[in-house]
Amino acid sequence: MNHSPPCFDEMFAEDGSVRPAYAGYREWLHGQDAASLRRKGIEAESFFRKTGITFNVYGDNAGEERLIPFDMVPRIISAHEWRRLVKGIEQRVTALNAFLHDIYHRQEIVRAGRVPQRLIADNAAFLPQMLGMAVPGGVYTHIVGIDLVRTGPDEFMVLEDNARTPSGVSYMLENRETMMAMFPELFTKVKVRPVSDYPRRLAKSLAACAPACAGERPVVAVLTPGIYNSAYFEHAFLADQMGAELVEGSDLRVVDGRVAMRTTQGYQPIDVLYRRVDDDYLDPLSFNPASQLGVPGIMDIYRAGGITIANAPGTGIADDKAIYSFMPEIVEFYTGERPILANVPTWRCAEKDSLAYVLEHLAELVVKEVHGSGGYGMLIGPTSSKKEIADFAQKLRAKPDNYIAQPTLALSTVPIFAKSGLTPRHVDLRPFVLVSPKGIDITPGGLTRVALKQGSLVVNSSQGGGTKDSWVLED
Amino acid sequence: MLGRTANGAYWMARYLERAENTARLIEAGFRMALTRDASMAQEEWKSVITTLGQAKAYEAAYGPDYAGERVWNYLLRDKANPGSVLAQIEAARTNARSVRTALTREVWEAINEAWMVLKDALARPVREGALGQVLAAIRRQATQVRGTFDGTMLRNENYNFTRIGTFVERGDSTARILDVKYYVLLPSLAWVGSSLDNVQWESVLRSVAGERAYRWLNAGSIDPKGIAEFLLLDQRFPRSLHFCVDKLRSNLFGLAHEYGHETEAHELLRALGTQFHHTSIEQVFESGLHEFIQAFIKANQQVAQAIERDYRFYA
Numbered sequence: 001m002n003h004s005p006p007c008f009d010e011m012f013a014e015d016g017s018v019r020p021a022y023a024g025y026r027e028w029l030h031g032q033d034a035a036s037l038r039r040k041g042i043e044a045e046s047f048f049r050k051t052g053i054t055f056n057v058y059g060d061n062a063g064e065e066r067l068i069p070f071d072m073v074p075r076i077i078s079a080h081e082w083r084r085l086v087k088g089i090e091q092r093v094t095a096l097n098a099f100l101h102d103i104y105h106r107q108e109i110v111r112a113g114r115v116p117q118r119l120i121a122d123n124a125a126f127l128p129q130m131l132g133m134a135v136p137g138g139v140y141t142h143i144v145g146i147d148l149v150r151t152g153p154d155e156f157m158v159l160e161d162n163a164r165t166p167s168g169v170s171y172m173l174e175n176r177e178t179m180m181a182m183f184p185e186l187f188t189k190v191k192v193r194p195v196s197d198y199p200r201r202l203a204k205s206l207a208a209c210a211p212a213c214a215g216e217r218p219v220v221a222v223l224t225p226g227i228y229n230s231a232y233f234e235h236a237f238l239a240d241q242m243g244a245e246l247v248e249g250s251d252l253r254v255v256d257g258r259v260a261m262r263t264t265q266g267y268q269p270i271d272v273l274y275r276r277v278d279d280d281y282l283d284p285l286s287f288n289p290a291s292q293l294g295v296p297g298i299m300d301i302y303r304a305g306g307i308t309i310a311n312a313p314g315t316g317i318a319d320d321k322a323i324y325s326f327m328p329e330i331v332e333f334y335t336g337e338r339p340i341l342a343n344v345p346t347w348r349c350a351e352k353d354s355l356a357y358v359l360e361h362l363a364e365l366v367v368k369e370v371h372g373s374g375g376y377g378m379l380i381g382p383t384s385s386k387k388e389i390a391d392f393a394q395k396l397r398a399k400p401d402n403y404i405a406q407p408t409l410a411l412s413t414v415p416i417f418a419k420s421g422l423t424p425r426h427v428d429l430r431p432f433v434l435v436s437p438k439g440i441d442i443t444p445g446g447l448t449r450v451a452l453k454q455g456s457l458v459v460n461s462s463q464g465g466g467t468k469d470s471w472v473l474e475d
Numbered sequence: 476m477l478g479r480t481a482n483g484a485y486w487m488a489r490y491l492e493r494a495e496n497t498a499r500l501i502e503a504g505f506r507m508a509l510t511r512d513a514s515m516a517q518e519e520w521k522s523v524i525t526t527l528g529q530a531k532a533y534e535a536a537y538g539p540d541y542a543g544e545r546v547w548n549y550l551l552r553d554k555a556n557p558g559s560v561l562a563q564i565e566a567a568r569t570n571a572r573s574v575r576t577a578l579t580r581e582v583w584e585a586i587n588e589a590w591m592v593l594k595d596a597l598a599r600p601v602r603e604g605a606l607g608q609v610l611a612a613i614r615r616q617a618t619q620v621r622g623t624f625d626g627t628m629l630r631n632e633n634y635n636f637t638r639i640g641t642f643v644e645r646g647d648s649t650a651r652i653l654d655v656k657y658y659v660l661l662p663s664l665a666w667v668g669s670s671l672d673n674v675q676w677e678s679v680l681r682s683v684a685g686e687r688a689y690r691w692l693n694a695g696s697i698d699p700k701g702i703a704e705f706l707l708l709d710q711r712f713p714r715s716l717h718f719c720v721d722k723l724r725s726n727l728f729g730l731a732h733e734y735g736h737e738t739e740a741h742e743l744l745r746a747l748g749t750q751f752h753h754t755s756i757e758q759v760f761e762s763g764l765h766e767f768i769q770a771f772i773k774a775n776q777q778v779a780q781a782i783e784r785d786y787r788f789y790a
Binding site: 049050051052139226227233235237239244245246247248250251253261262263264265266 | 476477478480481506569572573580583584587588592598632636730734781784787790
């Protein structure tokens, strides 16, 4: 079925003319022949395999390494569009950090009645261990991914905040490398802002968050769950590019009041730990006692100011979709400004009237679990069968707190290079944001995810989505 | 550098070296078997398996039947064999992946490619007609990794630990090849001549890629003492025990230089190096070739263990 509403295509206007941001690319494309482009596509895949840019899939064929499909038509954002996005993202990330600080201290926003107490106290991602803790530099979420969708020329909306551990930045970098290797002449023709200095910016931003006890050149390490984790490639990639050690829990222990890594020369203290291990596994003494992935006692050292953990434990609460629905209030409460970037309208099924509305309109809505991610456990009304909808309604009635609903958005499209030529597919965009006491730094670009199936709105790589190189044009 | 990373780099190199050595042994065995009748050929294949220390596991799976095609498939790709070339390449790649940050991109890509190419080449049983090609592919992939390693790696601790892995493994391998064949070499010390033994000697040389170098150095005359001297004591031949010991010394020296102090491993190795320096082939035969080799294997292992301890490979 394909009753999708007419949607905004970022490359072509309704009359078939090319939009200004894509003019240079389009001109170049005209000079290419389809067969050689197709060949390049195959080259790109073998390039990814050779480099080992793969992700591991959980479940069936566990341990198998897969490629995320790469589409060679870039997603292009004009300098003007980007400027506005940057302002909106800065505002949102500032509010997110203020919110996180507040809920782990005085909870003014709850006292003011703007966010219900139960959404925080009853939230599994809320960590009482973090209450009253002074985190180094006052920063909670150091690396943020803001998922944006577009529905019109000027309509960008935030679909999701990723304040916990946003992944995918290695694809932003490798997609660009691949494009530049395949089509070097394209980059002399169209002026694209570089992304390749992201690792350097990340290293700088993390070093700026070091605790007071750190030396002049803070020691930064990346903590990975290990080579079987789905994002291991990215962990190794970032550590390598930053010149930081890539550590596992078994390399670390508490020595003389510091978290230290076992080097060939004995234990060496770490100042900043960029951890890609979930909160729950971080410290078996404070959280999940069965964890082998973390460091016993790290939370004590953290509390004493002996290490910076990025992102801070307990930031995941900001990713919660029920909290998300309050983001306009949250932005206003902490910045005193109206949000520059809109939220997608959201019904909280925990509220009686909303639930009734959602149940009645399931066939038109997208329903998501509040704690869910990766495109799992959601209902997309318009593409679901009657039975699927009826089954989902039961789940929804049984546990309304667990869900939010949103209208099925007419997500913008960007063409992909398919067998039949250029054909439009839905996209989203995840820019990567770095936060330190020295400021907010947004790399011009991000990860564009693209639904490869016609009409599909699901862009998650775990659900068969692909990626594109994302360009921000120079002024 | 993390102790775990040093460990991973070291084992990556050992597995790669082992895969290549296994391929060379199969190649030598194959050539020997071609010149023998069926039952003698089985003896040759059995000796290949014994050299690799896999006789017990092999017989547990297939009994005492050492048919060539079965043996080489067992050594190359059998799922029941955790020491197969395929398993070793996989282990090398897994180790490389876990120490990705200690390697240059080119080294990692060479190892990843070796794994992709060999996984493909070993996806189906290897028939006699294809064996030569498959063995050449293994050697070529190993050579490619070595080449990118040599051409792109900084000469620091990462480099030293990786090279130490290579030479611990290589010394051990050459020693074991000699040890299995010493009974062939020994009785013929007194007399030179039978064509059968000439073929055996050639095969020993071939399994360490030394036939040409040896012939060149000895003007074509093959005698057991000369071969033993060549494989044990010649400092110029890259697979001799003495060469491996020298390389261990220079890489351990690199570590001492970088870290500013020596460890127990240095002491052990110094003793071993001195021994090699002051031993002649006559003395080796006098005190027993087998005993000499066994003592080397043990000393080599002790050095390896000391390195693991001194440099905190494990928690």
